[in-house]
Amino acid sequence: MSPPPCLEVRGLRKAFGGLVAVNGIDFDLHEGRILGLIGSNGSGKSTVMKLIMGIERPDAGTIRLNGVDLAGLPPHRIARAGISIMFQHSRPLHRQTVLENIKLALLPDSLLRLAVEPEIVEKARVIAEQVGLGKVVDRRPGTLTFADLRRMELAKAIARNPKVILIDEPFAGLTLAEIAAFSELIRKLGSEGRAILLVDHSVRSISALADHVLAMYLGKPIAEGTPDDVMADETVRRVYLGGKIEDTGYRAAVQSTAKPLLQIDRLGVLYGKATALDDVRLVVRQGECVSIVGLNGAGKTTLFNAISGLVPFSGSIRFAERDLVRSNAGEIARTGIVQCPESRELFGTMSVRENLDLGGHLLPKDKRREQLDRLFELFPILSSRQAQAARTLSGGEQQMLAIARALMMQPTLLILDEPTSGLAPVIIEQLSRALGELRRTSAITLLLGEQNVTFALPHADRVYVLDHGRLTWEGSPTKFASEMGVGYL
Template sequence: MNDTPLLSVRGLTKRFGGLVAVKDIGFDIRPGEILGLIGPNGSGKSTVMKLIMGIERPNAGSVKVDGVEMAGWAPHRIARAGVGIVFQHSRPLHRQTVLEHIKLALLPDSLVKLAAEPHVHQRAQEIAARVGLAAVMHRHPATLPFADLRRMEMAKAIARDPKVVLVDEPFAGLTVAESEAFSELIRGFRAEGRAVLLVDHNVKSLSALADRVLAMYLGEYVAEGTAEAVMRNETVRRVYLGGTLELHPRNTGAASAKPAILEVADVRVLYDKACALDGVSLTVREGEFVSVVGLNGAGKTTLFNALSGLVPYQGSIRFDGRDLRGMSGAAIARSGLVQCPETRELFGDMTVRENLELGGYRLTDAVRASQLTWLFDLFPILKSRQGQTARTLSGGEQQMLAIARALMPQPRLLILDEPTLGLAPVILDQLSKALDALQKATPITVLLGEQNVRFALPHADRVYVLEHARIVWEGSASRFEAEMGRGFLEAVPSSDPQALACGEPGGKGDSRQASL
């Protein structure tokens, strides 16, 4: 391998107001090398990619491509100089065919020469065949499945013949089989001597592909090296998994004897043509605390939105014996299934008390007052802040308010979606104590979605692992704690004989449950 870097980044820093999104990041990528960039949501990975491509301007730092300083250049200049990007979301020209998109990417950057040379048509056909689009190259984007739209983005990048390729979330929304096909295309960049920067939430697929991995957290460098070494790094494991687990003893026998309050069977969700859930099945019994664990992009939020009636789905969802199909989100909430969303969705200009009272508007005055008293005992900080507008609260206080508002209407099943996202450890401890008190004092059922295992498992009766839109594991918290080191973050084999497209017969996540 050539030791001279094609891409050299030093001291890259980006601030958005008072927020430091990227702080002093540096790395080299040599010809024929793939560097994987990983980190939890909000780590700054996408910002690094935008800074390199010129979509954002850095506050400080150096970006050199083949020895030429390009930091702060406009994106079109950087593209001409040999940097290509494969975007996560395709924005095609809908009147042009796949082949015409590729031919457009092959045209020279010249206003006086817009007509294609005779060889361009042949070259475009060769690229279409290389990425697996030969059979659909005369079709328009609107008629293509999601994976083919991603292949078209890859074809456009190949057509530009870049020295450096930035690949953003290549595995998002793809089946395992499709992910492997994309991995082969990315390996092709390496074989051609290009430098590749790969960003993806799918840590396993990325680790199986990259020569080196760089981990970030909250904008800063954490670790760099082989995938195996980085995954063993204690800080990396802590920011992904939350560190050492402390399980709270639970009387699982009592919960298992109770009837099911939520039954999910073979649920599939498509976003346009992207497979977000693929045959997901799970059961939650009355009074249980069930955790759904998965990395970003696994499908947790999609699952919860399907349960709450916010996205269309195939399959069956039954709550308290009632089929939820066709019910509105409001009707589902009134029936006792209430979600506290990842985005909190507070009314920023309303006070803490007003947000809570709005959550309990259907209660009688006496019950509403009793609920407020109980919630202020559960979250004492909210009592002292009850006259303060929600937008002026800290992130941790806003999260407590969002949970309290979801509890206000006295739900039978509370869904918590990523409640720990972006919160400091001291706030996590407060939330954990509140959940402990909630379990001891009420019969409420909780379904929690988290990537922070340290928060998700201590109270859990059972755990489901959601990976790549499928349930791949189910078991007790203690069993997960014993087995998690063997699979939750480690690289997976490059092929999966059981991988099927979303919706294919037999492609059910629960049919391939396996021990981690």
């Protein structure tokens, strides 16, 4: 008989007001095993981690460590019992060295015993060597690479020799080589007998590490089993890919030799020391729809923000033969690049019409009226909602308004960032029809970023796959469907 699990979670539930973030989560975690927890943004993964660690108090359910229920206990008691957590964001003490940061995690839980004994210093050095920080123990966090900062967080998490380690988004901001090295560290911790609960946006990275995978969606479990079984599950694929890919039948008549409208070469973006984009190269030709597909955290929004002049970058971005490296966001928008952000950024207290008028405020009055009429044909619901405050619209109506406001600027290149995020299937179908109509009746060029490939591919002339800040694949939608059906996840 196999040994009993060291961590048993049953019926875990947590609501924030009317939002049920976690509902009915059950799983077992065994010594020496790695359980991967996957799901899109908002699925409840991080909330599960916080509930186990006592950072949030569950509304219902049990969390048993070696038979003892810890649900609802404060974090320090849960840590003392044998559970630790490595948070997604590094928060070191910047005035202390790496060794001193690790030593702090080793201090006893008593105000009467704060003196650092010699064995504590030696243990901290051993832990530093264990995670690959042996050569930088005397440096301060501000001088470390981003990967070494993540190693230091892992060192702090394993300092008390916990039975269970919760690891939240360890690969965010790491290069592919750094991910491989960090994965090996996690694998080694599991081989030493620790039970590990691993959360990350990178389904592929988790699948390569985990013995067992639990997939979540909107707070509920949707599939559980081996990595291969979960990746092949139809419900999981529908959540990540959006369902069956169906061609709209429309493709722009763009020659592959046509002059590029947008050309990006060796683009890189850093957030502090974290690599968000690395050596990105892509081309968008006049009249094309180019889809950038990638899971949450792949770097799509960062790519669009770099093009729009919202974040500093290295490399080259050229639009209509103009170098954008020294242009600010306003200048870029006036050249013809307009972004419709995932967050929509509507003026909630202003009416639909006022939001649209703001988008077209640079147009002459007659041209503005003409553009409004076109958009009301494209999105009829907005015509009947002209006097309604934007914040009172449904999610789908707000998305239509955000796209319409961007179109009021009559862009040459329209960037759509995750337009289907959080929308019901019937609304997604309406958006898809509107996008098809827009392409049939105008010469607009589109750059579309989506996780939902069911929406992205039917409109695309070409597809790029973005993974951990790097473009890893390029081809036609048909080629994507045949080559990347499994590989995308």
